[in-house]
Amino acid sequence: MKKVSISDIARKAGVSVSTVSFVMNDKAVKMRISREVIEKVENVAREMGYRPNQLARGLRTGKTKTIGLIVENISNAFFATLAKTIEDEAKKYDYKVVYCSTDNDEVKARELINMLSQRQVDGYIITPTPLLADEIKKLQAENKPVVLIDRYFPEAPTIPAVLVDNFEGVAKGTEYLIEKGYDKIALVTIETDMAHMKDRLSGYFEVLRRHDIPIDERRMKIVPYSSDRETALGMIAELLEGAGSEIDAVFFLTNYLGVLGIEAIKKKRLKIPDQLAVLCFDDNDIFRLYTPTISVIRQPIESIGQQAMCVLIERLKHSGGAEGYPIADTLHLRTELIARESI
Amino acid sequence: MKKVSISDIARKAGVSVSTVSFVMNDKAVKMRISREVIEKVENVAREMGYRPNQLARGLRTGKTKTIGLIVENISNAFFATLAKTIEDEAKKYDYKVVYCSTDNDEVKARELINMLSQRQVDGYIITPTPLLADEIKKLQAENKPVVLIDRYFPEAPTIPAVLVDNFEGVAKGTEYLIEKGYDKIALVTIETDMAHMKDRLSGYFEVLRRHDIPIDERRMKIVPYSSDRETALGMIAELLEGAGSEIDAVFFLTNYLGVLGIEAIKKKRLKIPDQLAVLCFDDNDIFRLYTPTISVIRQPIESIGQQAMCVLIERLKHSGGAEGYPIADTLHLRTELIARESI
């Protein structure tokens, strides 16, 4: 059984292709198609199980009602939740989402943009890799709206972004640890050139400075992005050797690192918070359920998704216009400190 | 800046559209296009940043090199991991994946199939909802390959499926609990008509029967699918009232229920495994990291994804043929009992 096309319907209903098209697109009234013909066409279409071919439609109209979502890794809880929110949100505006993971690989990221562009998505929501700004500007030059999430390019302020206030979040967390009496606060972060992680790091530095706590390199672990689970686990374990003497608290700057951290701490049988206080940037089921429960700086994932869609839709509406939307808006959302038993 | 099309290239290079098409599709040699023209076209295409329009291509060829993946909920760890595996696997065969979540809603599932069909995906990998068999048969009638994963329709054996041996998995788990001396084994499952869950339930019944342990309704909690977190949590808490007296172990039949279970147990401050042994179907980071670690029946997620892709690709190759691929193959993969501290 072949797929049925608009001309099959036209033939069977004894009308022209145009008429069918008008009926199917609710333009029948505007085009003064008679009541009987409308019903006739609708019946035939239903009977034959007609489903309009979106490729043809997209080719003709230049709109696919699809947005491309590029995240770092869809199997990570943060991005999976974000993806779900964006999918749900897009549905409200009658858009479909296609998502893909970069694995933080520049080449793959470019390939994905290329692929989405070839598939003519109407707009993009992107978690960029460090060198992706030029590729993204090309999309903008083609008049395709783009919104960055989670990460951004300070040197390219014309690309709108929805972010959390990373600096403030980490500063707040560090401040909280100090307030609770910890002063040998270790930090675990990921090695990257991306500004959002630098912002987080600055938050830590700034608060230590404010409290005249010297910055000690030995209390910092910078895990290379490329390292596999085991290596990363090993590096964190190394840092934890100092627990009790050189460090009394540890702040993980991503949820992935935090989970690894929990694993390392568990292996070492360190008592939280007696031997070591723990704080993590970005929440996770595990942190909520672990014993003891782990304090976190929570990112408002739903808001990020909603705001990103909102900015994108706004631009999508205007993207017929000469130069698209005037200026970039970058939104900074507030994080929330969730105090649990680990501190 | 507008997108560049094949005819822009043709004009600039001073050749015909067909020639450009041949060059871009590596058919230049077969079509005896001269070396100079090939180079000329390639250069112009590169300079102008040509990206072929996949809509047009798909419209003409009838192939989109895209497969549709429908899961229950992409933010669930099981499905997120599965999606990632399938995405990676598809890439090897030069296919792109678009995924969507049904939220186990029949209407939404139908809409999604409809949407993917309109977008002309070449094949489908589907986690079905209970009443989806007829809709799936329509796809097969249109000669579109479909592979089910995780769930299946015993009454529709013509739809290929990649499953785990649910009966055997739960039987093995129940057997293990009994072997370890537990005989008041409670069970938490989800209310559904789907065969895979019935298989799991049968595994439990069968093993109890084999050991002459009477089946006690009060030890079973069947959570309605539609219930929200709080309600489900409440129902599990209710069951746990019996811990120590009426029940000495609990077997959660899905990973979602298991996580809720952990939460309920934690709230009640029950000691695992002293007051209650815990076993869950399907692993999760939380079970591995929780204290004590939770024993599970592990599903081979990577294999499920790989096998599903493998079956699909095989059918995709043959789908030009008159009746597609002859008979359905249903694969049953083995689960693995991972014994941890909770038993």
Next chain:
DNA sequence: GAGGTACGCTAAAACGATTTAGTTTGTATC
């Protein structure tokens, strides 16, 4: 009875590719 307009519909171009069936030119064959 010429001109206007409302009605109800259709023809045909266009979107950007692929692909089949040529066309033109040059060279070799008998």
Next chain:
DNA sequence: GATACAAACTAAATCGTTTTAGCGTACCTC
């Protein structure tokens, strides 16, 4: 000098839609 054939391309149809322009008829107006 006619025929054949290869080389190097090109013209045009096609996929399934949307959309603009237009066509024929009927009725109205002056």
